[in-house]
Amino acid sequence: MAAQGGDFLLTPLNDDYIFIPDELDSTVRELADVTVQFMTKEVMPLLKDIEDKKPGVMSNLLKKTGELGLLMVEVPEKYSGMGMGKVTATAISENVTHDGSFAVAFMCHTGIATLPILYYGTEDQKQKYLPKLASGEFLGAYALTEPGSGSDALAAKTKAVLSPDGKHYILNGEKTFITNGGFADLYTVFAKVDGEKFTAFLVERTMPGVSTGPEEHKMGIHGSSTVPLILQDCKVPVENVLGEVGRGHKIAFNILNVGRWKLGAACVGSCKRLFEITTKYITERMQFGKPLSSFELIRNMVANSAIKTFMIESIVYRYAGMLDQISASLDHNADDFYSKMLKVIEEFAIEASIAKVYGSEALSLVSDDAVQMLGGYGFIEDYSVARFYRDNRVNRIFEGTNEINRMLISGTLLKRMVAGKIDFMTSLQTVLDQLKTGFPTTDSKKPWAAFQDQVERYKRLAIYFGGVAVNKYGPAIQEHEGVLAVLADCITAAYVADSSMRRLLKLRTNAGDPKCKIPADIVCTYLAERLPQLQAMVEQSLISIADGNKEEYLPYLKAMRRLCPQMSWDCQAAKGRIAEAIITKHSYAW
């Protein structure tokens, strides 16, 4: 049976199917190689023109990626695409990351601009637009945000009114921060019919009443187009309503789920690009007669970055593999294929948000360390780490801020619990019972047995903490954002722990112990280091849940000591080994 969203939290480590990036097949690797060639030979030489937003440069490059076939990967063959799955799309997304501006433009087109039509379009809409989007003849954009409504997207003011002859909707309003907006041919625009019914429309640039404003001056991704979209008595044919009138919120939020996974994939790639730059620099740069790569504090940055990269990679490919597996079990020609896939995407909303939050924050830290490793040169524009540092910042803001996504991670879990969709209460009861009787342990003959136990501790911590919070607050928990954010971090860590250990175990089965040495150091170090950090956060939160009342919080803290025992693992030595492997290979590889 296929996995269910949120499963990872309530089920112990198991051998159910999980896709790991280490098993990408040669075809996908070949497609990824072509992507890299294109990026290094065609995109990067134009970097200055891209950053200066020289007119035509970005749109021409996107059209060239269309000729190469990079825009058609996820579009089905019947609409002139290649009909490849999410794993392939992840491998390609990872490799368009040499320049953040280009990556954002590419992701926007292939993700939030193309997929709404694929998932929600009528057959006519698909026939009309998908081949053009797949070839790059049309470039796409997604227009949700307004000056007054960002995270609160449903408060949009853009209005649509049916024309007297019933043939058109007349749209009026302004959308803002529209990626690719300056050159897009097709916009998915959200507006409220009669000021009430939130609805999506496919708006072509050439329709009457469509115009765009000036480019924004941004902190990073200087080369990507970000403009306001102005709709002034814009006449949109009724057949260009996407999905149903009044159901636009479904599209808006579900498409963002897909966007979030893609953003995670881009973060993996950006981290890998940074390794290519930093490992070269630190092996060449000599100080005190030694290369920087021989200093422990520099090596720790390499190791910490590698750990983060490994973790995002594990969760992003796991997500893609789950979707592909389920997609493969469905009849692609059936009328309800896309509505079924949409349910799957909704089902894995937690996992998508985790990919976004964990991915963007991991990249923030990896790029920060990259600047640090290059020292003064990291602060100089001649080296590209400064650009990566600037460009990645927006990842924590768009596709739903990380704050909104944290609320979604814990909120979705709690909603499913209340709705009885997941059996959280049984898991909670098990944890509470085991607190008295002791926790089960992994057979010591199994590989990394102590660390397999540690994975379960992450899950128990999230379950216990979630249980205490729900018990205390009931439905009012929604107002306690601080608690929900800590819970989201616990859930995230549990997912990362579960995914990385399962990846390690599968890697061992596939390739044997010798190939697992560095991955094992990475996984064990993550597992040993992260739990005490979470423990500290959770304990603070528990004291707050108890309103500082000692009688109430002391039992919580007692339980915490049992839930999170000290792990004995020499993280420093492991980091030394991780760094050595990566510095020797001059890239994120071992």
Next chain:
Amino acid sequence: MKIGILLKQVPDTETKIQLTADKTSVDTSAVKWIVNPYDENAIEAAIQLKEKKGGEVIVFSMGPARCVDAMRTALAMGADRAVRVDTADGEWDSYTTAVALAEALKAEGVELVFAGKQAIDDDASQMVQLVAERMGAASLGIIETFELSEDGKSATVTRPVSGGTKEIIQVTLPAVFGCDKGLNTPRYASLPGIMKAKAKPVVEKKGAELLGGETIKIKKMGYSLPPERQPGRKLTGSPQELVDGLVKFLKEDVKII
């Protein structure tokens, strides 16, 4: 018309070359393999010709099974099928390689062959001429332009000669052409092209069976790597001492003055 491409899979230019323990060959275990860069121009020339005049493009390569990866690149760019001449048995130098390749080309009835002007691994630069000789065809190394005649029986090419002068040559087919960077800009294999290439036929021929009794003319006795670069020496002291030290070093240690 059948258009042939000679393709060689070579180590990536950034590969750090290491020798096997017995120093009789290059250790290929950690090598990343690529299509010989000049051969990309040969592929492009063949595909452009096919696009203009029609015909079938067949890519030929000599080597072990891993060469198929390189041939797939040519297939992904637009070649129709591939013939791999296996090197498992037999002894190989430029001569026997050319004999086997020429036999394979003749067996397919290929009259027009594009090859890279040289392979970047051994830089022997002999294949264009040797294969042409064995096929009884003309050979034209380092072409900058290529134009097939209307009747498809001859071609006009330009070659650089000394001082920037161009030689304009008309040649009657069959002929083998050595391609250089300036001839064209090789296209990228498109993603759909890569997927289609999976289904294109690659046949294998035993190289040893194509030799007809011919044997190698040269034998490689061994390999040696360039000596490791010695670290520099830093002189210290007053200007007078520095000069004295440098002169002494140049006279006595390296003996160049």
